[in-house]
Amino acid sequence: MTDPVVQQALPLWGLQGADFSLLAQRENHVYAVRQGTTKYALRLHRPGYRTTPELVSELDWMMYLSRQGLHVPAPIPTHDGSYLAKLGTIHASLLTWLDGTPIGEGSEISEGSPTQIARMVGREMARLHDLTDNWGCPNAFVRPNWTADALLGENPLWGRFWEHPHLSPDQKNLLLKTRSRASRDLHALEADEGLIHADLLTENILLWNDGLGILDFDDCAIGYRSFELATFLLRYLERRDFPDLRNALLDGYAARRAISAEELDLMLLLRALTYVGWIIPRLNEPGGETRSKRMIARATGLANTYLEGRPS
Structure with missing residues (x-):
């Protein structure tokens, strides 16, 4: 999972040309993405670690909790309205940036x-x-x-x-x-x-x-x-x-x-x-x-x- 995958993923959320940098590399590769003054977290999910239904379920729960007022990252839908994008064998999701220490x-x-x-x-x-x-x-x-x-x-x-x-x-x-x-x-x-x-x-x-x-x-x-x-x-x-x-x-x-x-x-x-x-x-x-x-x-x-x- 390298920079070209990130560059392929970002346009799915209208973020082509946005700046990005690697934040974490564990189960997922997590990137900080910045467009103008707005920051996001892009996750490239490790192939085989979670199934598509498991990833969709995780994102659905996060969205519900965010809507209920918990301070958690909220998934952002792609242009086609999906929380999860597929790039070959890799799933990607974009989250709101969570402030805090x-x-x-x-x-x-x-x-x-x-x-x-x-x-x-x-x-x-x-x-x-x-x-x-x-x-x-x-x-x-x-x-x-x-x-x-x-x-x-x-x-x-x-x-x-x-x-x-x-x-x-x-x-x-x-x-x-x-x-x-x-x-x-x-x-x-x-x-x-x-x-x-x-x-x-x-x-x-x-x-x-x-x-x-x-x-x-x-x-x-x-x-x-x-x-x-x-x-x-x-x-x-x-x-x-x-x-x-x-x-x-x-x-x-x-x-x-x-x-x-x-x-x-x-x-x-x-x-x-x-x-x-x-x-x-x-x-x-x-x-x-x-x-x-x-x-x-x-x-x-x-x-x-x-x-x-x-x-x-």
Whole structure:
């Protein structure tokens, strides 16, 4: 996906000759596009990562949320009225530019008071879930699933974490035992399910005026609402103020929607396990080994704590 593809895509939105520059290169290539004083975000979607119905569903949800007043990027239709354009094997979409400053990076919250930010994030998550429940998914809506089988089944969405090649025999046994027990506990819960963003990390949350904005809906899925909170919170597990951040996030969310602290603790464990599977195909990438060790240590630590708190 190179500059000629961008130059081929831009006229579909009447932006031929606009200036552009590469912003990010992960699941998508994302370009900042400027025409006059107006900025946009052009996404070239990685071939094979998402199906056409999945991409259309993502864009439909973003448009709905934008129309409801959430500070999220809104898709802009092409000349023929479609949110999604096809350029050979590549899909492209154009979004409104979202102003704001990321609340932090990695495990750091650099904007404002960390506990205040966590409380704001909890409120915004609850607002997102409320609006989504009021919308309901259209019949043709298609997104990945992050419920029980995708987390703990025979073929989890992000891979069989218990088969990570760097697990010791004891670590593998620990994760297998945890998987079995967590599966029973999860099925016993009446966990709130619905559409979630599923990637609300610091880099994807912007501080904007006196509120928050949300970016990067690429991983949105049907899942547990407490999994949404766990995804945000997991990065801060080793921080000294983790209990304060956890409580602030729960307080913010509970101001709008019911949430179980015990359920969140289980989801923190399950989220940590997913990353052990996620890193397997990325072990040979720069920094892959270091990240893998950290993810295994985090998951096994949570697994030990989880099993110690439950009788066999």
